[in-house]
Amino acid sequence: MNSDNYDLVIIGAGICGLVLANEIKFEKPNLKFQVCEKSAGLGGRAATRRLNEQVVDHGTQYFTAQDQEFKALIEAWLEKGLVKLWTNKLSVWYGDRIAPEKGQKTRYICPQGMTSIAKDLAKGLPVKTNTLIVEAKRHSDKWHLKTEAGEEIHTKTIVSTAPLPQSLDLFADYLSAETKARLERITYTSCLSAILTFSPEIAAETLNKFKGIFWHSGNIISWVANDSSKRVNQPITQAILVIHCQPGFSEKNFEEDENVILDKIISELALGLGDWVKNPIEKQLKKWKYSQATNVAGKPYIASNDNSLILTGDWCIESKIEGAYLAALGVASLDFSLTAV
Numbered sequence: 542m543n544s545d546n547y548d549l550v551i552i553g554a555g556i557c558g559l560v561l562a563n564e565i566k567f568e569k570p571n572l573k574f575q576v577c578e579k580s581a582g583l584g585g586r587a588a589t590r591r592l593n594e595q596v597v598d599h600g601t602q603y604f605t606a607q608d609q610e611f612k613a614l615i616e617a618w619l620e621k622g623l624v625k626l627w628t629n630k631l632s633v634w635y636g637d638r639i640a641p642e643k644g645q646k647t648r649y650i651c652p653q654g655m656t657s658i659a660k661d662l663a664k665g666l667p668v669k670t671n672t673l674i675v676e677a678k679r680h681s682d683k684w685h686l687k688t689e690a691g692e693e694i695h696t697k698t699i700v701s702t703a704p705l706p707q708s709l710d711l712f713a714d715y716l717s718a719e720t721k722a723r724l725e726r727i728t729y730t731s732c733l734s735a736i737l738t739f740s741p742e743i744a745a746e747t748l749n750k751f752k753g754i755f756w757h758s759g760n761i762i763s764w765v766a767n768d769s770s771k772r773v774n775q776p777i778t779q780a781i782l783v784i785h786c787q788p789g790f791s792e793k794n795f796e797e798d799e800n801v802i803l804d805k806i807i808s809e810l811a812l813g814l815g816d817w818v819k820n821p822i823e824k825q826l827k828k829w830k831y832s833q834a835t836n837v838a839g840k841p842y843i844a845s846n847d848n849s850l851i852l853t854g855d856w857c858i859e860s861k862i863e864g865a866y867l868a869a870l871g872v873a874s875l876d877f878s879l880t881a882v
C-alpha cells in the first residue's frame with residue numbers, strides 16, 4: 542500500500558481547486574502539496590463531453606465576470622484562444638414567442654469546451670486523477686486520508702473544494718456544532734441535463750437563429766443552448782442542443798427512467814422550437830445531483846478551529862465559475878506555513 546506525506550492536500554480539481562493550486566505553486570513554492578480528484582478528467586462542473594468528435598458542454602454553459610482579477614485572467618485566456626466572447630444578448634422563450642432578453646451581459650465560452658480552462662490551469666501542477674478520498678481522520682497533529690483504491694495520504698492541512706454535502710460527508714465530525722448549523726442553510730439544486738444531436742442540415746438551419754434561450758414557460762426546462770454556436774472555426778458535423786431542467790422537475794424526476802425524462806424534455810422543447818426536435822439522432826442525459834448552491838456562506842472558506850481543515854468552493858461566495866475563482870483566491874491568502882510541517 543502506497544503512503545504519501547504532504548504539507549497540503551487539495552481535494553477536487555474543479556475551477557476552485559485548480560486556481561488555488563496555481564496560486565500555491567507560484568506564491569508558496571516551498572509547500573509540498575497534491576491535488577486529489579476523484580474523476581478521470583479535470584474541471585468538475587465545468588464539464589465537457591465528446592460526441593462524435595465534437596465537444597459539448599453539459600455542465601457550466603458560459604461565464605460572466607465582474608471582478609477585475611478574474612477579468613484579467615479571462616483576458617489571458619482570450620489571448621490564448623481558450624476563451625471567446627459568446628454573446629451579449631441571449632433569448633427568452635415566453636410560451637408564445639422567442640424574443641431577445643431585456644438588457645445585456647457579456648458571456649464567455651470556451652470553443653474547445655469548458656474543460657479546456659481547467660486543463661490550462663492544471664499545467665505543471667501535481668494533480669492525481671481517479672483518486673476518490675473516502676475517509677479522513679485526524680490524529681497526531683496530522684490528517685490521514687484514505688483513497689478508494691486503499692492508498693494512504695498524510696498531510697498537515699486539507700482544503701476540500703468538493704460540493705459542500707460531499708465535504709461534510711468526510712469532515713462534519715471535525716466542525717463545531719455552531720459551524721455545522723450555519724452550513725445547514727446552504728443547499729444545492731439538482732439539474733437534469735439533456736444533450737440532443739441533429740443532422741448538419743438542421744445545424745445549418747438552426748445555427749444562426751439562437752445561441753441560448755432562458756425557458757420562461759412550462760414546468761420542465763430552464764435553459765436551452767445551441768452548443769454548436771460555441772464551436773467557432775470548427776467543422777460542425779452535427780447540431781447539438783443542451784437542455785437544462787428546472788430544479789423542481791430535476792429533483793422530482795432524478796431517479797426516473799432516462800428515456801421517460803428525455804421524452805418529457807423533448808415534448809416541452811418542441812413547443813418552443815418546433816416538431817423537428819422530436820427526432821434527434823442521439824440523445825443523452827447527465828444527472829447533476831449538486832448543481833448550484835442556493836444560499837452561499839458569504840465568505841471564501843470555512844475553517845476548523847486549528848485552521849488545519851478548510852472547506853471552500855462555489856458555495857462560499859457565488860455558485861458560478863467566478864465565485865469558485867474568488868473563493869480560491871480567498872483561501873490562497875491564508876498563511877499555510879502556520880500549519881505546514
Ligand SMILES: Cc1cc2nc3c(=O)[nH]c(=O)nc-3n(C[C@H](O)[C@H](O)[C@H](O)COP(=O)(O)OP(=O)(O)OC[C@H]3O[C@@H](n4cnc5c(N)ncnc54)[C@H](O)[C@@H]3O)c2cc1C
Pocket residue numbers: 552553554555556557558577578579580583584585586587599600601602603604605672673674675702703704707732734785829831832833853854855856859860861862863864865
Ligand atoms: C448544470 C450546471 C450548469 C451550470 N451553469 C453555469 C453557468 O452557466 N455559469 C457559471 O458561471 N456557472 C455555472 N454552473 C456552476 C459552476 O459549474 C460551478 O459554480 C463551478 O464549476 C464550481 O467549481 P468548484 O471548483 O467550486 O466545484 P466543482 O466543479 O464541483 O469541483 C469539485 C471537484 O471535487 C471533486 N471531488 C468531490 N468529492 C471528492 C472526493 N471525495 N475526492 C476527490 N475529489 C472529489 C469533484 O469530482 C470535482 O471535480 C453550473 C453548474 C451546473 C452543474
